[in-house]
Structure formats: C-alpha cells, structure tokens
Amino acid sequence: MRPSFFHHLHPPTIPTAQARWRHTLAAGGTAIFLMLILGVTGILEMFYYIPNPEEAALSVQTITYLVPFGGFIRNLHYWSAQLLLIVSAIHLLRVVFTAAYSHPRRFNYLLGLTLFVIVILLDFTGYILRWDVDICYPLLTGTNLLKTIPLIGDALHRIAIGGGDACTSGLLRMYVWHIFGLTLPVIILGVWHAFRVRRDGGIAVPPPQVRTDNARISRNELVRREVLAMFVIGIALILLSSFAPAPIAPAMPTTPAAIGAAASQSARAPWFFLWVQQMLKWGDPFIFGIVIPIGILVLVALIPYIFPKPADSDIGTWFPKSNRFAQITIGLVSFIVILLTLLANAK
Amino acid sequence: MNVTQWKNKMTDLSRRDFLKLIRNGFLYLSGVLVTGGLLRFLSYESEPKRKTEFDIGSADNYPLGSRTSIPEIPALLIHTESGYTALSLTCTHLGCTLEPNETGFACPCHNSSFDEAGNVIHGPAVKPLQVLRIEITDDGNIKVFTA
Numbered sequence: 001m002r003p004s005f006f007h008h009l010h011p012p013t014i015p016t017a018q019a020r021w022r023h024t025l026a027a028g029g030t031a032i033f034l035m036l037i038l039g040v041t042g043i044l045e046m047f048y049y050i051p052n053p054e055e056a057a058l059s060v061q062t063i064t065y066l067v068p069f070g071g072f073i074r075n076l077h078y079w080s081a082q083l084l085l086i087v088s089a090i091h092l093l094r095v096v097f098t099a100a101y102s103h104p105r106r107f108n109y110l111l112g113l114t115l116f117v118i119v120i121l122l123d124f125t126g127y128i129l130r131w132d133v134d135i136c137y138p139l140l141t142g143t144n145l146l147k148t149i150p151l152i153g154d155a156l157h158r159i160a161i162g163g164g165d166a167c168t169s170g171l172l173r174m175y176v177w178h179i180f181g182l183t184l185p186v187i188i189l190g191v192w193h194a195f196r197v198r199r200d201g202g203i204a205v206p207p208p209q210v211r212t213d214n215a216r217i218s219r220n221e222l223v224r225r226e227v228l229a230m231f232v233i234g235i236a237l238i239l240l241s242s243f244a245p246a247p248i249a250p251a252m253p254t255t256p257a258a259i260g261a262a263a264s265q266s267a268r269a270p271w272f273f274l275w276v277q278q279m280l281k282w283g284d285p286f287i288f289g290i291v292i293p294i295g296i297l298v299l300v301a302l303i304p305y306i307f308p309k310p311a312d313s314d315i316g317t318w319f320p321k322s323n324r325f326a327q328i329t330i331g332l333v334s335f336i337v338i339l340l341t342l343l344a345n346a347k
Numbered sequence: 348m349n350v351t352q353w354k355n356k357m358t359d360l361s362r363r364d365f366l367k368l369i370r371n372g373f374l375y376l377s378g379v380l381v382t383g384g385l386l387r388f389l390s391y392e393s394e395p396k397r398k399t400e401f402d403i404g405s406a407d408n409y410p411l412g413s414r415t416s417i418p419e420i421p422a423l424l425i426h427t428e429s430g431y432t433a434l435s436l437t438c439t440h441l442g443c444t445l446e447p448n449e450t451g452f453a454c455p456c457h458n459s460s461f462d463e464a465g466n467v468i469h470g471p472a473v474k475p476l477q478v479l480r481i482e483i484t485d486d487g488n489i490k491v492f493t494a
Contacts, residue, residue, distance in 0.1 A: 140442055141441040144442045145441065159386065162392060163394050164397065169394035173393075260421050280440075280456075280457045281458050283471045285440060285471075289441075
C-alpha cells in the first residue's frame with residue numbers, strides 16, 4: 001500500500017508498547033483531535049458571534065436557536081472543550097503515573113503543562129464569551145483576583161480586560177484572548193509538544209538496551225488505531241451534542257443597576273474553577289486564589305526535577321516503584337482538587 | 348582578584364567567543380525590550396473608568412428612618428436622626444454585590460456576611476463595608492462618591 005499523507009506524518013514503525021491503549025489511554029491523541037474540532041467549530045461560530053456587550057449574548061442565541069445546525073455546532077464546541085480539560089488531566093496523570101516525564105522528556109513535560117494551563121484559560125475565556133447573566137461574578141472575581149497581586153496586579157487587570165467594570169466591559173479583550181492571544185500559543189506549543197515527543201524517542205518506553213518487548217507495529221496499524229479512537233470520540237461527541245445542550249442563560253443587562261439584580265442569581269464559578277472558589281471562602285483572596293493555585297502548579301512542574309530519576313526499566317510502566325514520590329504528589333493534588341470541587345458542589 | 352588574573356581571563360576569551368557573547372547579549376536584550384513593549388502596549392486602559400460619582404436625586408426622596416438600596420452604586424442610603432449615611436454594598440473580599448438578609452448583608456460569591464452597620468460577622472472578608480462620602484448639592488440633591 002502506498003502511504004498517504006496521514007501515514008507520512010508517522011514514523012514507518014514504532015514499538016508496540018508505545019501504542020498500547022492501556023499504556024497511553026489514547027489521551028494525547030484525543031486531545032489533538034478535540035483541538036481540531038474546537039478550531040473548526042470555533043471558526044464557524046465566528047461567522048455569527050458579535051464581541052460587543054450589547055449584542056454578544058443575543059448573537060449566541062442566534063447561533064443556538066436560529067442558525068441551521070448552529071446549536072449542534074455550539075454543542076460540539078462546548079463538549080469538545082469540556083472533554084479537552086478532562087483528557088488533558090488524564091494525559092498528565094498518565095505521564096506521571098508511568099514515569100514518562102523522566103529525562104530526556106523533562107522539557108516536553110513543561111511544554112505539556114503550559115499547554116494545560118492555556119487550555120484552562122481558553123475554557124474560561126470561552127465561557128465568558130456567552131456574556132449572559134451567569135458570567136458576571138466569575139469574570140468580576142476572576143479579574144479582581146488579578147488586582148490582588150502586589151505591584152503588577154493593576155497592570156495584569158488592564159492586560160486581561162482593559163480595565164473598567166468587569167460586567168459592563170472587558171468583552172472585546174476576552175474575545176481576542178480567546179480566539180487569538182491564547183489560541184496561537186496553543187497551536188505553536190502544541191506542534192512543538194508533538195514534535196518533541198518524536199524527537200525524544202516517541203512515547204515513553206524503556207530505552208532499547210533494557211527493553212524486554214521488542215515487537216513493533218507499522219504506521220498503517222498505528223493510523224488504524226488513531227482512526228478508531230477518533231471514531232469512538234467522534235460518536236461520543238455527536239451523541240452528547242445531540243442530547244445535552246450547552247448551557248445558556250438570559251443576556252446580561254446593560255445597566256449596572258440591572259446587572260446587580262440579575263447577576264446575584266448565579267455566583268457559581270465554572271466547574272473547573274469550583275475548587276478555587278471553594279478555597280476563596282476561607283480567606284485572603286491573594287493567598288487562596290493566587291498563591292496556592294500557582295504553588296500547586298509549580299509543584300507539579302517541578303516533579304521531574306526534584307524527585308529521584310525513575311529507573312530506565314520502569315519508564316512507561318504503570319505505578320513503578322522508583323517514582324513513588326511523584327505518584328503520591330500528583331495523586332494528592334488530584335485528590336485535593338476533586339475534594340474541593342465536591343465540597344463546592346455540596347453547598 | 349588582581350589585575351593580572353583579570354588580564355588572563357580576558358585573553359582566555361577568543362575573538363569568536365567574544366562576538367558570540369555580544370550577539371547573544373543583543374538577542375536577549377531585544378527579546379526583553381520587545382516583551383516589555385508588548386506588555387506596555389496591552390496594559391493601556393481601553394475601557395471607560397468605573398464611575399465614582401452618583402447623583403441619586405433629591406434628598407426628599409429619602410425620608411427620616413428610611414433605608415434605600417441604590418443598586419447602580421451599589422449602596423444602601425440610610426437616613427437617621429444624625430443624618431444621611433451611604434453604606435457600600437460591594438463585598439470587601441472580591442467585589443461581588445451583597446444581598447440583604449435577616450442579620451444584615453451576605454455575599455453570594457464566597458459567603459462573607461456583614462451586620463447592618465457593615466461590620467464583618469464572618470469571613471472570608473476582613474474589612475468592614477466602606478462608608479461612602481456624601482454631599483448635598485445646592486439644589487438639594489444627594490451625591491454619593493465611591494472614591
């Protein structure tokens with residue numbers, strides 16, 4: 001068979017171990033697939049979305065209720081974005097639990113972590129673009145958090161939303177950050193991340209001299225598996241988008257007096273920031289909203305640098321003995337974030 | 348380190364390495380300058396400044412003993428024997444608008460609560476509610492200042 005363009009994107013053969021479902025969980029590949037869907041559906045939404053406080057929520061309603069297949073396109077964008085967060089988290093957990101971050105992949109681990117952070121910001125800015133009554137307090141508290149940072153806080157606030165009052169202004173900045181300022185870095189870092197996977201010797205498995213399993217698969221087989229994964233995720237997305245509509249709320253009023261009355265009905269953060277909202281109930285916003293979340297991020301980023309290097313023969317195996325500390329760290333972080341989210345949900 | 352040691356160090360650096368050092372220095376410098384310029388470009392305050400002065404109409408609209416919510420500030424105008432007081436209803440924790448309840452005011456975002464006088468009942472807020480400056484204009488209107 002003559003290889004097609006898509007086959008040519010892959011190495012001629014790779015070790016079988018690198019392409020086992022139970023090893024990769026297909027998380028990284030799924031993330032790329034979801035990003036492609038997000039790009040296409042996002043561009044389609046841009047044909048109708050109007051980034052102006054008076055018209056934004058109405059244009060979202062136009063897409064959702066009037067444009068043929070508009071609701072479906074919006075649902076696809078929404079569900080791909082939510083799944084991307086989950087899949088990215090699974091990808092990160094897989095990499096730590098299988099010691100895949102180990103040298104020479106430490107730099108790529110940082111690239112991936114940066115991508116994860118930008119994806120979270122993309123989810124947040126995308127949520128803000130609804131510009132309905134649900135987004136006022138999350139935007140207000142989120143941007144006021146920036147202001148609590150000593151010295152650079154006010155400048156960061158202006159860089160994020162251009163200053164002014166969070167619920168009547170700031171939409172244009174959120175729009176440009178969403179479709180350009182955050183998306184462009186994701187494309188550049190994403191391509192770099194994928195390139196580094198290949199440059200660093202493919203998905204992490206023990207180096208050839210200590211490898212016990214020397215079976216290899218061809219790129220035809222690899223592409224077949226990728227297509228199968230895309231097919232399964234695609235079906236799941238189509239089902240979700242057909243039966244579970246993306247959230248939408250009444251448009252944000254344009255006068256401050258009316259905003260106050262409408263916004264108070266929903267003071268809930270989007271689900272991926274509920275854990276931060278829960279911590280903010282405990283005290284000082286700078287400590288609980290900035291220092292601790294960034295501290296957690298730094299801790300996760302340092303995993304490949306502060307803990308003992310996992311044994312070569314352990315790389316790419318689940319829960320190996322030689323990287324216990326890393327497993328415990330990421331496990332604790334995940335446990336705390338999930339627990340806080342549940343706590344926030346309970347009230 | 349004395350002068351001869353310095354001299355030896357200097358001669359250790361070949362012409363090629365010296366030029367490389369200069370080149371990299373310029374590259375880093377221009378990177379820093381471009382980043383700084385970009386951040387300054389983005390930090391311009393493009394959105395209109397928050398309003399800080401509110402004319403809330405004639406003082407006669409707020410009779411003695413009244414407590415009137417002014418949602419556009421947001422604040423509560425209290426008229427007692429000792430005069431007018433405007434109590435800010437912006438939470439001192441992260442800026443959500445407070446809602447009245449049985450004991451005073453509560454924040455819908457992070458559950459801070461304040462008594463009727465604006466003192467913290469329980470956190471996360473630490474600071475009491477701000478008492479806003481008031482002016483009565485010549486034509487008898489009340490002006491509230493948030494800054």
